[in-house]
Amino acid sequence: MLMNMNDIALKSLLLSVPLFTFVAHAELYKGLDAEGNVFYSDQPFHNAEKFIPPSLSIADAPKAKQKKKVTEEEKPAEFKYTDFDIISPTNNQTIWNEPQLNVTLQLKPGLNTAEGHTAWLIMDGKPVVENSQSTSMQIGQTDRGAHQLQAQVRDKEGKIVVRSRAIIVHIKKSVVRRPAL
Numbered sequence: 001m002l003m004n005m006n007d008i009a010l011k012s013l014l015l016s017v018p019l020f021t022f023v024a025h026a027e028l029y030k031g032l033d034a035e036g037n038v039f040y041s042d043q044p045f046h047n048a049e050k051f052i053p054p055s056l057s058i059a060d061a062p063k064a065k066q067k068k069k070v071t072e073e074e075k076p077a078e079f080k081y082t083d084f085d086i087i088s089p090t091n092n093q094t095i096w097n098e099p100q101l102n103v104t105l106q107l108k109p110g111l112n113t114a115e116g117h118t119a120w121l122i123m124d125g126k127p128v129v130e131n132s133q134s135t136s137m138q139i140g141q142t143d144r145g146a147h148q149l150q151a152q153v154r155d156k157e158g159k160i161v162v163r164s165r166a167i168i169v170h171i172k173k174s175v176v177r178r179p180a181l
Contacts, residue, residue: 031048031049079112079115082108083106084105084108084151084153086149086165089101089102089149091168094169098171099141101138101140103137105136106135107135107153111153117156119132119137119152121137122150123139144173145170146171148166148168149167149168150164152164
């Protein structure tokens, strides 16, 4: 079997030598066609001259500038709030006879004022406190009834960054009836 492999390799080599010889001795011809265009061929033709192409120029490829690798220390950490909620009043709390409604927010990490973040308080779908840098807010006199509260943190363009869950508070006021005179 080893002998057969050597015979096959030798025969393949002998068959490929004439092919490479033909390619190495191929000639090029240059001439003009009937319309005056330059024409090249590997076969001689009328008014053709032997053509020897110029040697190939070899140049080193330009070295690309290496991009500076950004290390973890150079990347600014993405700021993300992990906890945001209205902690006072609580959901479904009834508030009796209070002249003001006090709302306290829990925000972790704290409000990122360096990035222009501000706290907003929305009651019944409308902002009642805007652009606050505090997590404690007071709303003036509030009408009786059930009100939905939600807090938001917005960036300097006014886009919502994070919002709290919505809660319902019930405002009650005692009414003292005077006797009819």
